[in-house]
Amino acid sequence: MTALSETKKYQAYPEYKDSGVEWVGDIPVKWEMWKxxxxxxxxxxxxxxxxxxDEWFGGDIPWVTTGELRETVINGTKKNVSKKTIDTFSALRIYPAGSVAMAMYGATIGRLGIFGVDATTNQACCVMTASDVIDNKYLFYWLWAFRQDIINLSSGGGQPNINQEKVASLKISAPIIDEQTQIANFLDHETAKIDTLIEKQQQLIKLLKEKRQAVISHAVTKGLNPQAPMKDSGVEWLGEVPEHWDVMFIKHLSQVKRGASPRPIDDPKYFDDNGEYAWTRIADVSSAGMYLTTTTQRLSSLGASLSVRLEANELFLSIAGTVGKPCITVSKACIHDGFVYFPTLDINNKFLYYIFDAGQAYLGLGKMGTQLNLNTDTVGGIKIGLPPRNEIEQIIKYIEHQNVKHDKLIERAVDSIHLMQERRTALISAVVTGKIDVRNWQAPTSQEQALEQTA
Known part of the structure; x- marks a missing residue:
């Protein structure tokens, strides 16, 4: 029996009433709405x-920011503050372990956490300490279930926010505190099972991506014929390559040139929403797959004349920010000096794309062994194995076929995760509004838990 199907055996409460809050709906008759x-x-x-x-930080009191609110118990933070800091700033105080915190600003709005230790916070966190009528773990689940409705109460433009007064004015549905504790325990158990299933799918996705990269790497370094005679390439990252392949520097396969930027880059005269050429940023490439399909800006004729203009189906490579990320244009685009390109490449550029995408060609090029330090010389100085043209096309076709297979499996796993996340949210919402009666639920024994995990 799965974590999701088991909940179907729970009945509704015998009688309901209107909560008075539209997005909460009806609640059991004996429940209250607490401001x-x-x-x-x-x-x-x-x-x-x-x-x-160090005057303010470096102490032993955890200082919680919205970055630490990750729907879990917070036992430590990136920064601690000193007792002097607490004494100096009246807006700072130490909140007890068990307190619930919620982010109020920006991209993290609605994010939650429970203090596992005494801690203080920054101004973007709203903290609920202790209550005689509300169990804090129950509050955590209630806020989690309705956080989108809470976010909808926010105001502001680019950085929407809710304030402490809006949080304090929230009315939450709740039974007596002993039932809240029972609900929290039930949800701890059920959500843990769902989270385990989600984690397994996430691990599957990771393994599928690793396998896809391994297939690409093997194809562009060893070819497709396992019986082919091999030779030592003389290049550490390549190892042995098919005997009939050439081993050559990229700079002997094509010139490697750098992009260019109009200066100053924030001058509006260089931009035009209706411009012929898209303006490519590192962020655009970081979020792209093989093809550059979306950018947020376009250059004016003047701006494009001061940059490097690429036509459709040209390969380029990032050498700043997300270093080593290859991409291929689908239409006219300009690249700045955070990229290099290959103007005289006369083979199918997907082959070189896959070499870069596999990442192995960068081994040994790291600055101090960790951070890639790419430029036209280092990229041009990478040695690759080069098959005959007809074999290049076969390798590309094989990789694309394998990618389709892996992408379908990954997509199926992603869909499964989304479905489980939706059901997790629906379960929490149903329980904290009394749509499911779990008063008679009992935590399973160790033996029952073991059976659940193997089901």
């Missing part, structure tokens, strides 16, 4: 010291 400001002894926030100097 957080009335239920909690304290709802607070924090602040950020004026500098990151």
């Amino acid at each position: 957080l400001s009335h239920a909690y002894r304290e709802i607070g926030s924090g602040t950020t010291p004026p500098t990151t100097s």
